[in-house]
Amino acid sequence: MLILSEQQIQSFYGMPQAIRDLIPALQAEHAGKVQNPPRLVLEVPEKEASALYMPSGIGGLGAVGCKVVTVFPQNPAQKLPTIQGVIVLTEAETGQHIALMSASYLTRLRTGALTGIAADHLARAGAERLGVIGTGGMAADQIRAVRQVRPLRELRLYNRTPTKAEALAAELRTELPDVQISVSPTAEALVEASDMVVAATQSSTPVFDGAALQSGTFVSGIGSYLPSMREVDLTTIQRADKIVLDTLEGTRSEAGELIHAEQAGVWNFGQAHSDLAGVVAGAKPGRESDAEIIFFKCVGAAYFDLAVAQGTYIEAQRRGIGTQVDI
Numbered sequence: 499m500l501i502l503s504e505q506q507i508q509s510f511y512g513m514p515q516a517i518r519d520l521i522p523a524l525q526a527e528h529a530g531k532v533q534n535p536p537r538l539v540l541e542v543p544e545k546e547a548s549a550l551y552m553p554s555g556i557g558g559l560g561a562v563g564c565k566v567v568t569v570f571p572q573n574p575a576q577k578l579p580t581i582q583g584v585i586v587l588t589e590a591e592t593g594q595h596i597a598l599m600s601a602s603y604l605t606r607l608r609t610g611a612l613t614g615i616a617a618d619h620l621a622r623a624g625a626e627r628l629g630v631i632g633t634g635g636m637a638a639d640q641i642r643a644v645r646q647v648r649p650l651r652e653l654r655l656y657n658r659t660p661t662k663a664e665a666l667a668a669e670l671r672t673e674l675p676d677v678q679i680s681v682s683p684t685a686e687a688l689v690e691a692s693d694m695v696v697a698a699t700q701s702s703t704p705v706f707d708g709a710a711l712q713s714g715t716f717v718s719g720i721g722s723y724l725p726s727m728r729e730v731d732l733t734t735i736q737r738a739d740k741i742v743l744d745t746l747e748g749t750r751s752e753a754g755e756l757i758h759a760e761q762a763g764v765w766n767f768g769q770a771h772s773d774l775a776g777v778v779a780g781a782k783p784g785r786e787s788d789a790e791i792i793f794f795k796c797v798g799a800a801y802f803d804l805a806v807a808q809g810t811y812i813e814a815q816r817r818g819i820g821t822q823v824d825i
Contacts, residue, residue, distance in 0.1 A: 513642045513643055566584055567581060570582075585604065606639045612720075702727055703728060714791065723752055748798065
């Protein structure tokens, strides 16, 4: 079995590779070649945390896998990461377990890559102003992904703790010297000035007023992943000309803002335009006019993790990176 640490994976596998590996996985999903059973979520209420167990298989990939990830929001106070996880990769010919790798970085990376792929199909072609609400562990890779598909010129950040937004802004100014980066005083000020908006929080209440959205805005909601979480408001859902889901099954059971909208009687899952796989495969159109407001909701799915894990394993084997152990 090949053991790969987060540091090792970061040394050779990045956003361009994640986007590359997720596109054929999305196409396989649309073709009915993906097995993606519902994830098992164990909540740890005393820590406002959760543990998730996610198996999957992609036909033709040559491997199946299972990710185990924990989300403990109080961990930064103990100087520990919010998200921790591992992926077990199993070869599909003989059932040998061929790799165990850190999943925290890959989780952030594939979540960013999904926003990047969605933005490529759903954001305006000339969109160049990005606003990110929530500046925790997911934010930077969301920005890197959008930069892969759009000519990013302006970046606005908002966090309810301004010093956290300022810290990320300082970090990104070094990485992205050609991008004008600022911290917005309010979430609404950010939304009003953005062509693309990413909500990357675990909030149980909406983090911006959808009335602030400008015509033609692309919105990606990637932070909330439980029915109790709701970072996007009913106004955004009602104003959206298209709502695209990462998976119908996952969002139906886990996307709190959409579940709430259905319960409130203002929207239902039958009104969703498509899943992302359908758009990527060309079965459903992406953006059809510069005026459309389009909302992409992502709660994650195990086969996304499998796609990037397999890509990581193949590249690690090619480069001779990792530690082989007998189990």
